[in-house]
Amino acid sequence: MIPVTSFSSSSVKIPKKEEEENEEEKVAQALNYHNQTKHGFSNYARGPRGLDWANQPNPFRRYISAPLIPLLHFPVENQKPNPHDADAPLYSSLFSSLPPPKPISQSTISQLFYDSLALSAWKTTGFSTWSLRVNPSSGNLHPTEAYLISPPIHSLSDSPFVAHYAPKEHSLELRATIPSWFFDKFFPQNSFLIGISSIFWREAWKYGERAFRYCNHDVGHAIGAIAMAAATLGWDVKLLDGFGYKDLEKLMGLDVFPEFKIPSRPIKGKFPDIEFEHPDCLLLIFPNGTNKFDVNYNELSCAIKEFSNMEWKGKPNLLSKEHVCWDIIYRTANAVKKQLTVEMENLPVDEYQSSGICCENSYKGFTVREVVRKRRSAVDMDGVTVMERDTFYQILLHCLPSGSINGGKQRKQLALPFRALSWDAEVHAALFIHRVKGLPKGLYFLVRNEDHLEELKRATGSEFEWEKPEECPHDLPLYRLATVDCQELSKRLSCHQDIASDGCFSLGMVAHFEPTLLDKGAWMYPRLFWETGILGQVLYLEAHAVGISATGIGCFFDDPVHELLGLKGSNFQSLYHFTVGGPVLDKRIMSLPAYPGPGIDA
Template sequence: MSTTPVERALSYHTRTKHRLDRYARALGYLDWSTQPDPFRTFEGAPRLLLPLRASGLTAAYRDLYRPGAVPTAAVDLESIAALFELSLGLSAWKETRGSRWALRCNPSSGNLHPTEGYLLLAGAPGVPAGLYHYVSRDHALERRATLDPAAARALAGLFPAGSFVVGLSSVHWREAWKYGERAFRYCQHDAGHALAAIRYAAAALGWSAVLLDDLGDAELSALLGLDRDADFAGIAAADREHPDAALLLVPAAPLAPTALAAARAVGASAAEVIRVVAGGAWAGRANALSPSHVDWDVIEDAALATWKPHTEEPAAAPEAALPPLAGGVDGADGTPGAGALASEVIRTRRSATAFDGHTSIGAETFYAMLDRLLPRPGVPPWDALPWAPLVHAVVFVHRVRGLAQGLYVLERSEAAHERLRAALAHPFDWERPEGCPDHLRLYRLSEADLRGPAQIVSCHQEIAADGAFSLGMVADFGATLRERGAPWYRRLFWEAGVLGHALYLEAEAARDSGGRVRATGIGCYFDDVFHELCGITGDAFQSLYHFTVGGPVEDVRLMTRAPYEHLEGERREPDPR
């Protein structure tokens, strides 16, 4: 029986690996009578209906990657509404044969959406001071705690001028209902996607965002009201929310060093912030999400093992300076041009369900996508994570014009080179592709047609072989957990989710003569089959998430509806398609 938190986290990870002869434990069927409600609400909490304003944002997608290129929007009702619309809001409804379900700007494993979002602010025009819960279905904020003027002033004194906090939590049962024990992994992927979605939406408003890195889970739980048992009375423990993370949103771009220091200061004053919020006038009772549940003790144990105390995380060592990201024009070098609005790219992002098996992309497009995965100061989404990269990519190249088929590795940090080279223990070539930008640490490991192995690795799913490329995200795993603690198990998955979100948007925005491409995340893969293919043994590096990009095949059986067509009056806006 594992005893230390790190041992328990490692044990959970090993136990929940998919293997060729068996999958991680789940029910093996879907009990539709217990499917969790994807929308949490708090009955009795006053509602603030948000206007639909995302379509009015004029920021170009490519300008999100140019520090200072997007003018800073005022923090008010309309800009806060746009932030939530572009991060955690609905992006469409799908219908077929009498069934209807919502898609959101933040992707989710199985479209099950365990992630809940909260807003804490000292007040802004149109938004009174308090703590709010966001309901994506209704594009509304439920005011959970109202702060009086004195409390609002006290909170304002603890935050940088004009800044506010967006918090995230997870309902693990929403994923466990379908995926069983492996669901805890997927909740962390989704938290990472949500962090990235918020950072991109903030960038479209000219704002910055940084993780409140020091904050402990008990502090975040108190801050978001998740520990208020009376407000969750009458619902099962499985319907409760687990604290994930919080971002400090700062109305400035790029993020100044003083803002990062301010995020540390907010973390240091967490007890005072909690005292102010706890003293507010609270309202609302959480709805039950499911009439009955299956208890997955292993998930509960993983959550307890990775519970984060308050910490003072050390500043990340500076990485080598990278050249500015290429801008380009549509079709010239694979990067999105001025015609691609950030709001359009974000709201039309979809998870591909099948690829056509022939669409290719040019090497320039491929390199541009990979370049967006490297951290640069003031550039989303990586400036939101205050640590150096710990997740790298092993890439199956299938259909990239100007690049040989084969297995490649992208090192996202120069410091990882020797350890990665030792971990990928097969006698690989480690050759730099001709024409690859000098700063892009991409190596060809072997030249071969690996469409078959890629499909096998991803639980025999054709989508991993039919695209332009697929990849496995390999994390600096065992040493990170043993040196930094079990809570880093969740953070490694968050980083993988952020990386996946960047790929989603890059695929959606790509302009390439080979045709339109889309992406999809793959949570189902045979962990150790992939490790064996890479020569990985032990737990020094582990694959945490898989991804694929290719030419999408549209499902013509599905009808697409605008995300908020059910809202009346001035809150309605055109379908972004």
């Protein structure tokens, strides 16, 4: 019989010394997972040897018998895009300023989900039909689920409520009504919450042990998608990071799932409990212009404890008949759970910071909805499309966390959509430039937190130039490291995938890694991936806004990337790769509208 451990967290008060020792063990577990799940030239991280199609997880979580509340639909095309159209602002305008906030209503809530987490299309070829969503996902597997926690909304609910978002139906599944005083007592006026959770099994079915990384990329993509859609409505978004894992579990009604017992090694069998949802984070959505507010996490935590006693409607559907448990995923998820942080009570909201503009005419006049709903992950790049240098610089300016800060350093996350996060930027980008007109091919580096600049120079190869490239905007901390044709190199480092070399440029997202975990705690491990996911979301949207495409690359050879950069140890680690360029369209695949979709599951 295989020994098991519980997937649960203790609320018992732990002595300070023991707590510090526990934290060291948790960081060690995160580092162990990270190292064990690296791909190398001679070996890949452990995963299934083939895909068990009979047990491919259903991509749609439903709560059977929960009341289903339909949401409204919206036209994607604007016949005459108008920069002053309050209902359909131009994509590029959001980076300058947000429109006036709209009230919370059936229409605005519908629009928020329609432009962030809904289906964007169905695809079909031969006997296969599958759905695409506005928010990207590794392998289109979509482990991410979302919950609306809201005050009463006319035509949706007469009482404050918790609802699960069902993207296939573009509807809300009403899970519970909550006390009338909950929002009035704890949150600013005209605000609501969105909770995000992950079903690890959906991703592990295909990717095995590395799936925990990809689930957290997807959390970041979802946060970025929600932040962009909220901005269209004049709403700001802030991660409420003082909550503990147990608080989120109760708030979203996820403690209805049976406790999952973790086996001591990878095993296969019928484990319906493995389909539980892991609560990741909670986002507060509120009117733009709100300066600050107090969030009393301690009192909130006490109030949320009562949620377990409420009537929760609906039983979660079964996603697969049989499963494979990659035990290290669940052991690591246990180790990196966030505990309640009672001292984080005052939540300042920094003033909205516009992003730099150096080439406004790079954009094609698309509305936000046209960009977000037509975003696709390119399967192949054409190897010929060339990007203008100013367009390249413009894309990178929107990748900066602090926006345009009049000569100040890039560090704090003030610009859209990074301002949703609660920590200073920890993620940089090593860029492989292939086809940017006016820039030599080569290896470049975007420093997204300039406090790390000197450390990066010391940590990377001594032969690197660290020179600003030609005509680079003064407020863009981009540096040329080496002039070299790195097309074959970038392909080889990204698991020999042509897509990494056939675009205009590709990149590896390099995080300030072990020092961040040691300084803040093991709970920062998934958050570093969230930051890469938000950066990836910006790259996706920027590429489509200038008329090309992009793709996230989760498969890359970790340590060979570090060796190329001269990085030793774990102070900096590459967490996510990306490619941007001209897509190759597969004419064998037909596109169908997202709603109404075919009457079959994907």
